[in-house]
Amino acid sequence: MAHPANQARGPLGFILHGSLVTQIVIGLIAGILLGHFAPAAAHSIALLGQLFVSALKSVAPILVFVLVLSSIANQKAQSSSRMGPILMLYILGTFLAALIAVIASFAFPVKLKLDLANSTLNPPGNIVEVLLDLLTSIVVNPVAALLNANYMGILAWAIVLGLALKHGSQSTRDLLTDTSNAVSSLVRLVIRFAPLGIFGLVAVTIADSGFEALRQYGLLLMVLVGCMLVVALLINPLIVFVKLRRNPYPLVFTCLRESGITAFFTRSSAANIPVNMALCERLGLNKDTYSVSIPLGATINMAGAAVTITVLTLAAVHTLEIPADLPTALLLSLVATIAACGASGVAGGSLLLIPLACNMFGISNDIAMQVVGVGFVIGVVQDSVETALNSSTDVLFTAAATLEPGRS
Template sequence: MKNLIKKWNSISLILRILIGMIIGVVLGLLVPQFKVVSILGSVFVGALKAIAPVLVFVLVMSALANASVGIGGRFRTVIILYMLSTLLAAVVAVVGSFLFPVTIKLDVAAASNTPPSGIGEVLTNLINNMVANPVASLMNANYVGILFWAVIFGLALKKLAAPATRKLVSDFADMVSQAVRWVIQLAPFGILGLVFDTVAENGLGIFTDYGKLLLLLVGCMLAVALIVDPLIAAVFLRRNPYPLVFRCLKESGLTAFFTRSSAANIPVNMTLCEKLGLEPDFYSVSIPLGATINMDGAAITITVMALAVARTMQIPVDIPTALILSLLATLGACGASGVAGGSLLLIPMACALFGISNDIAMQAVAVGFIIGVVQDSLETAINSSGDVMFAAVAEFHDRMKRGEEVKF
C-alpha cells in the first residue's frame, strides 16, 4: 500500500485531477443515485475553506513582520493590474452584449436574498467588513477583515517584536503552509466528488435552456482570459505571456472551476506562486488581495446580466451609459466579496442605472443562480487564475527593471 501511495503521488497533480474528473463524469452519468460520492467534494472544499482564513492571516502577518525593504512598488503595480483588468473585463462585456444581444425570460421566481441598494451600500459593507472583529473575521472567512488585521498585526510585530518572536510567527506560517500542501494532495478525490455532484444534479440540460446567455458569458470570460489579460501582461513584461497564462489556468483555474470559491483556491494559488519562484513576502499579501479586488468574471456577469435585462425590457442603452455601467460594475465587483451571494446580488444595483425595478432585477438574479453551475465556475476560474498571473507579472516586471533574468 505504501508503494502504491508513493507511485500515485509521483504522478503529476494535474494528471491526477484529470483522472478524478473523468471518473466523476462517468459515475455521475451511470450511477447518479450514489450521492455518497459527492461527500469527497464536500470534504475537500470544506478543508480548503477551513484552512484558508488561517493561512491568509498568518502568512500576511509573517510576511510583513519579516518583510525586506523595496517591494512597495510591486504592490502598487499589482493593484493597478487588478483594477485595470477588472475594468477592461466590464468593457469587454459591454462590447460583447452590443455585438451579440441576448434577452432572458423574466418569469422565474425571485430569489430570496436581499441585494444591496446601491454602490454606496456595497462600499459601506466593504469598510464595515474591514474593521470587523478579527476573531469573527477568521470564523466567518471575512477576507477583507482578515487582510486588514493581518496587516496591522504584521506591522506592529515588525516594529515592536524581538527577532525570536518574528521567527516564531514565521515558523507557524510554515506549519500552516505544510498542512495546506497535504490538503491539496487530496484534490483529485475532491474534484471527483465535485464533478460527480454537478453531473448527477444538472446533467446537460443547463446548456439548452439558457444557451445564448451562457455562450455570451463564457465568450466574454474567455476573451478576457485569453486575449485581454495576456495583452496587459505582454505590455508589462514585453515578452510572450502565454506560457505564464496557460500555467496559471492549468494549475489554478482548473481547481477554482470545480471548487467555485476564490477563498478555497487561495492555498492553491500560494502553492503555485511558490513554484513560480515568487517572494513569499509579496505573494502572501497580493494573492488574498487579488481574491478581494481582482474580479474580472464578476464584472462580466454583472454587466452582461444587467444589459440582458435592459434589452428584455426594451430599454435603449447608449454607449456613454454602457461605459458608466462598466465603471459601476468594476467598483461593485471589487466589493462583491463583502456581499452574501457574490456577483449575482449586484445585478439589481446595476439594473437600477436603467431605472429597472428591484422585482424585475431579482428575477435575473434567479436566472443567474440557475446557470451558476457554469457561470460561477468559470467566473471563479478566471478570477483566481488572474490573481496568480498578475502577482507574477508585477514581480517579474520589478525584477526586469533591475536587470534580473526572469523565466516562467
C-alpha cells in the same frame, strides 16, 4: 441498527452535505422534465421558485452593505512596494473584463423570460439622468436604502462608514469581520436551497415558454463564457505583454493549467489560495509579495465576476428594451468593477450583486432578483469558469508585477 456515520451518507446526508453542483443539475433536469411532460403540475410547484427568489431579495441588500463595510474597515496598508503595481493590475483587469462584457452584450444581445406583471420600471433617459439618479440615491437615509434595496445608497454608506471605521478599535473591526462571516453563512444557507428553487423556476419556465427558454439560457451562457475566454486568452496576455515585454502565453497557460483547472472544480477562489501559493513558489516569486497579493486577489481581483454582473444586467436591459448609450455603458463597466471587488466568496456570490448594477438603469429589485435566479440556473458552468478566471489571474498578475521585464 445503522451507524450514524452511515446514516449521514444517505439521502439526508446528500441533501445537507452533498455536492451543490450535482444537486443543481438534478433540479435543472427534473424541472425540464416536469415542465415539458406535466405543465399543470409544474405550476403547482411554482412556489418553490418564488420562495427562493424572495430569500435572495431579502439577503442581498444586507450582504452588499456588510461585505463592503467590513472589507474597507479591515483593509490594511501594505508595506510591500510591489502591492501598488499588483493592485493596479487587479483593478485594470477587472475593468477591462467589464468593458469586454459590455461590447459583447451589445454585439450579441440576449433577452430573458421574466415575469413583468407586477414589476415597476423607471428607466433613465440618458447619462445625465443616470448620474442624477445616482447622486439622489447616494444621499438617502441608510435605513431607507436597506429597506428599499437602493443599492447605490447601500454602497455609498458602506464605503463611507468603512473608511470611518478603519480608524476604529481592533475589537470593532473584529466584530465587523464576524458579522460579515455570519452574513456569508446565511447566504450559504439560502444557496443550499438553490436546487429546489431552480427546480421550480425551470419547471414553470418550460411549461410556459417551452424549450425556447433553454435556448435563451444557452445563448446567455455562450456570451458569458465567450467573454471570459477573451479576457483569459487575449486581454490578460496583452496586459502581461505590456508589463513584461515578452511572450506572455507560456506564463498565461501555466497559470490556467495549474491554477485555473483546480479553481474550476472547487468553485472557490479562497479554497484555491494554497494552490496559488505553491504555484508562486515554483515560479520563483518573492514570498513576502505573493503571501499578501494572493489572498488579496482572492478578495478583489474579480474579472469573471465583473463579466457576470455586466452581461446579466445588460440582458435585463435588452429584455426591458431600455435605451443605453455609450457613456452609460462605460459607467456600468465602472459600477461592475466596484461591485465585483465586493463579491462574496461563496459560490454564486457575484450573482447577488447584479441588483446593484440593475439599479442604475431604474430596474426594480423584483426584476433584478429574477435575473439572479436565471444566473443560478446557468451557474453550474458560469460559476466554475468565473472562478477559474479569477483565481488564475491572481498568480498571473502577481508574476507580471514582480518578474523583470524581458526575462523568463
